[in-house]
Amino acid sequence: MDAMDVYESALGLIGGTPLVRLRTEGAATVYAKLEYLSIGGSAKDRIGLRMVEQAEKDGLLRPGGTVVEATSGNTGIGLALVAAEKGYRSLVVVTDRVSEEKVNTLRAFGAEVVVKPGGLPRQHPDHPMSFAARLADSTPGGWLANQYDNAANPEAHYLTTGPEIWRQTRGRVTHLVSCIGTGGTISGAGRYLKEVSDGGVQVIGADPASSVYGGGDGRPYFIEAAGHFLHPDTEQDVWPRSYHPDVVDRIVPVADRQALHTVRQLARDQGLLAGGSSGTALAAAHQVAAGAGADAVVVVILPDSGRQYLTKYFNDTWMLRLGFLDGDASGPRVADAAPEGGASALPYLNIRTPVGDALDVLRARKLAGVESVLPAGPCPAGPDRRPTAPELTGSVTLAGLEAALRDGVAALDDPLADHLDPPLAQFGYGEPAQEALGTLTRHLRDTAVVLRDGCAEALVTSAGLRALLPTDH
Numbered sequence: 001m002d003a004m005d006v007y008e009s010a011l012g013l014i015g016g017t018p019l020v021r022l023r024t025e026g027a028a029t030v031y032a033k034l035e036y037l038s039i040g041g042s043a044k045d046r047i048g049l050r051m052v053e054q055a056e057k058d059g060l061l062r063p064g065g066t067v068v069e070a071t072s073g074n075t076g077i078g079l080a081l082v083a084a085e086k087g088y089r090s091l092v093v094v095t096d097r098v099s100e101e102k103v104n105t106l107r108a109f110g111a112e113v114v115v116k117p118g119g120l121p122r123q124h125p126d127h128p129m130s131f132a133a134r135l136a137d138s139t140p141g142g143w144l145a146n147q148y149d150n151a152a153n154p155e156a157h158y159l160t161t162g163p164e165i166w167r168q169t170r171g172r173v174t175h176l177v178s179c180i181g182t183g184g185t186i187s188g189a190g191r192y193l194k195e196v197s198d199g200g201v202q203v204i205g206a207d208p209a210s211s212v213y214g215g216g217d218g219r220p221y222f223i224e225a226a227g228h229f230l231h232p233d234t235e236q237d238v239w240p241r242s243y244h245p246d247v248v249d250r251i252v253p254v255a256d257r258q259a260l261h262t263v264r265q266l267a268r269d270q271g272l273l274a275g276g277s278s279g280t281a282l283a284a285a286h287q288v289a290a291g292a293g294a295d296a297v298v299v300v301i302l303p304d305s306g307r308q309y310l311t312k313y314f315n316d317t318w319m320l321r322l323g324f325l326d327g328d329a330s331g332p333r334v335a336d337a338a339p340e341g342g343a344s345a346l347p348y349l350n351i352r353t354p355v356g357d358a359l360d361v362l363r364a365r366k367l368a369g370v371e372s373v374l375p376a377g378p379c380p381a382g383p384d385r386r387p388t389a390p391e392l393t394g395s396v397t398l399a400g401l402e403a404a405l406r407d408g409v410a411a412l413d414d415p416l417a418d419h420l421d422p423p424l425a426q427f428g429y430g431e432p433a434q435e436a437l438g439t440l441t442r443h444l445r446d447t448a449v450v451l452r453d454g455c456a457e458a459l460v461t462s463a464g465l466r467a468l469l470p471t472d473h
């Protein structure tokens with residue numbers, strides 16, 4: 001065995017990831033940096049090691065101590081593997097939107113995992129960042145890594161990712177494309193490449209279309225770990241200190257559909273199985289390369305592997321249910337049912353609406369001959385702002401609200417939030433009508449929400465679905 005292949009421990013296999021040339025249209029050269037080939041499977045191994053070593057140096061983490069972190073998974077994995085190797089305990093807080101694969105990987109490395117509901121406003125005590133901070137305080141020897149504000153996060157990329165890219169391209173890199181989550185990767189690697197090239201390297205952020213970094217309204221999106229989500233009830237939005245916007249020349253917004261189809265295609269065309277945020281970054285890189293000349297050398301960071309998302313982005317059922325796939329158009333699909341109410345905008349109620357106003361809407365619908373059940377949720381809604389699937393937190397019916405008023409359980413000026421029923425069923429527009437009908441008949445309500453690209457676009461009823469099928473059904 002070549003001596004180069006022998007390492008003292010797993011920690012020697014963090015980072016040092018290769019570039020691979022991608023086949024792309026256009027004249028520019030595009031290289032992908034395969035961060036999934038780091039030992040823990042993502043770019044976050046680098047910061048896991050650096051943050052722990054810095055905390056040891058600063059005396060914040062001592063033998064027998066516990067590493068605590070709130071994470072969308074990968075930082076927790078990086079920290080957990082470093083903690084395992086060094087003999088620390090690790091406690092990781094994730095949301096229920098983090099893939100099953102990442103949670104299982106965390107547990108495999110010995111981390112104790114706490115799962116909290118996703119999509120909470122920042123000030124909520126169960127928001128992973130608040131919860132992890134309390135957990136670190138109440139755990140003897142606990143140290144909160146806090147990748148969001150820890151200078152060792154961008155520093156890890158300044159000291160390793162940036163120099164690797166410069167060396168690997170022999171100083172020919174002209175563009176760096178990276179997602180922005182905590183901002184550590186783009187800020188650290190981007191700053192290094194700008195400095196070493198005397199400002200010659202352009203740094204481009206790739207961002208989910210609704211993320212606030214690129215100017216979106218912060219509504220939920222389906223790409224894990226990239227961008228910045230903003231709950232409408234968040235009192236004060238705070239961006240991570242690990243993100244240095246001054247390093248970024250521009251941000252390219254990428255819709256989830258485009259990101260997902262790009263990364264699925266990458267696996268099929270080029271044998272590279274990368275994660276969802278890699279799709280966001282790659283779609284942006286294609287755009288950057290298309291606008292650059294033949295001398296351009298674009299490096300795009302692929303932060304992790306598609307193996308972490310086999311139950312999501314690479315699962316056709318998941319994709320179809322959220323309305324990211326067209327499905328089989330040779331048979332009747334949910335999209336073929338006439339939208340209930342016929343409206344172009346989805347009828348929807350905000351949970352802050354007073355019960356009295358909601359009743360007016362529901363009664364008007366009944367007069368119009370439409371079933372009086374509506375989805376409800378926390379987001380403002382309108383023709384340009386369709387609620388996303390996770391924002392459909394409940395439903396209301398005319399009969400239910402009238403009964404609550406009659407029984408004195410509800411008052412006209414109560415917010416709807418106090419009187420919600422469970423959410424309606426959801427179907428992707430491409431799902432077979434027959435299967436959707438089967439599901440709907442087992443559901444509490446006869447009305448379901450149709451999703452396209454993860455957003456609600458219409459309501460359907462069992463009658464609407466049944467009308468699409470041969471009469472013996």
Ligand SMILES: Cc1ncc(COP(=O)(O)O)c(C=O)c1O
Nearest residue numbers: 074181182183184185225277303
């Ligand atoms: C899969 C994935 N993509 C992108 C990012 C964003 O990287 P950064 O936090 O360095 O901005 C992360 C960070 O957790 C990640 O795990």
